[in-house]
Amino acid sequence: MAVVGPGALGRVFAACLSDVGPTALVARSPGRAAALARGFELVYPSGRTRRVRVPAFGPEEAPPARWAIVLVKGPDTEAAARVAARVATEGVLSLQNGWVRERLLAVASGRVPADQGATTAAATREEGRTVWVAAGETWVPPAFAPLAARLTAAGLPAEATPEVAARRLEKLAVNLVVNPLTAVLDVPNGGLLEPELWPTVRDLAAEMHPVLAARGPLPDPETLLARIRRVLAATAANTSSMRADVRAGRPTEIEELTGALLAWARADGRALPRHEALYRMVRALEQVHRGKPLEE
Numbered sequence: 001m002a003v004v005g006p007g008a009l010g011r012v013f014a015a016c017l018s019d020v021g022p023t024a025l026v027a028r029s030p031g032r033a034a035a036l037a038r039g040f041e042l043v044y045p046s047g048r049t050r051r052v053r054v055p056a057f058g059p060e061e062a063p064p065a066r067w068a069i070v071l072v073k074g075p076d077t078e079a080a081a082r083v084a085a086r087v088a089t090e091g092v093l094s095l096q097n098g099w100v101r102e103r104l105l106a107v108a109s110g111r112v113p114a115d116q117g118a119t120t121a122a123a124t125r126e127e128g129r130t131v132w133v134a135a136g137e138t139w140v141p142p143a144f145a146p147l148a149a150r151l152t153a154a155g156l157p158a159e160a161t162p163e164v165a166a167r168r169l170e171k172l173a174v175n176l177v178v179n180p181l182t183a184v185l186d187v188p189n190g191g192l193l194e195p196e197l198w199p200t201v202r203d204l205a206a207e208m209h210p211v212l213a214a215r216g217p218l219p220d221p222e223t224l225l226a227r228i229r230r231v232l233a234a235t236a237a238n239t240s241s242m243r244a245d246v247r248a249g250r251p252t253e254i255e256e257l258t259g260a261l262l263a264w265a266r267a268d269g270r271a272l273p274r275h276e277a278l279y280r281m282v283r284a285l286e287q288v289h290r291g292k293p294l295e296e
Contacts, residue, residue: 001150002026002065002087004080005072006036006056008123009095011130013069015042015052016154023054024065026083028076030058043131059083067147070094070104074256081107081114088112093144095119097179097241098256099172115141118168121156124239133238139167166217173212173224174231176257177204179242180278183252183285186243190236193229200274201228207274211265242282249289254282 001023003014014025027033036056043049057063059079068084070077070092077100084092085108092114094104101116108114120136138158140148151158161167181200182189192201205228209221219227245252258279265272 002068004070004084008125008130010071012123012132014054016156018054020154025054025056026062033058041129062087066090068092074098074253077103078107085111098253099260113143118171139164169216174228179240180282182240183242183246184281189232189238193232204274207272246285
């Protein structure tokens with residue numbers, strides 16, 4: 001196994017998979033790989049902690065692997081896909097946030113099977129530790145059934161299903177509301193459940209629904225809104241990845257989320273003024289805080 005991308009979730013997947021078989025963690029550079037190889041502290045959902053050491057490699061030194069899982073930020077998709085396609089012998093699976101499927105296929109297609117799945121597993125970095133927030137569920141295309149079995153054995157429940165397109169689109173829908181809105185308002189996920197903010201959540205979900213529904217199977221608007229509410233309640237104390245990126249002065253995945261939605265809307269001749277406004281606000285925050293973390 002190879003996990004390309006040593007962010008919080010990539011470290012969780014690599015740590016779990018290393019318990020059931022040889023696993024390599026592929027970093028952006030040899031220097032980062034050397035630091036990772038010294039180990040990191042992992043906090044499990046139960047609160048248990050352990051020091052994890054997974055063999056780590058730079059992109060040029062990564063060894064062959066049956067499967068490669070891509071878990072990088074959206075802007076790094078093409079570079080990570082090239083590495084994954086080079087080392088994998090059976091398939092490349094993206095479990096990234098946002099919509100990167102076409103970009104992944106453009107790089108890896110023709111070398112090995114490649115596709116994007118979906119996961120609700122969650123992790124974050126806190127005070128130098130990797131905190132595994134939730135095991136969640138993972139859905140992969142049917143061709144990736146052996147990988148799903150390996151993930152499940154590693155404690156990361158996974159299912160190979162023809163319905164992966166629906167799971168992928170539903171996850172995108174949730175992220176399209178939660179990530180940019182929490183980043184702009186600078187609130188934890190549960191803050192969006194407050195009475196003064198919930199109408200905005202509802203309006204964003206209603207506005208995007210026709211565009212997403214034209215791309216694949218999607219629950220009806222009320223069912224989708226209920227799904228968003230459940231996610232917010234279950235992750236109330238969590239900081240979304242986009243909020244964390246803005247606060248840390250890092251680039252966000254706004255292009256892979258709202259950028260993709262707005263491109264689809266333009267192709268359909270639809271206007272999405274609420275999502276357009278969120279997109280512009282996140283872009284402005286990126287410019288204001290790039291390299292300058294917000295004060296706590």
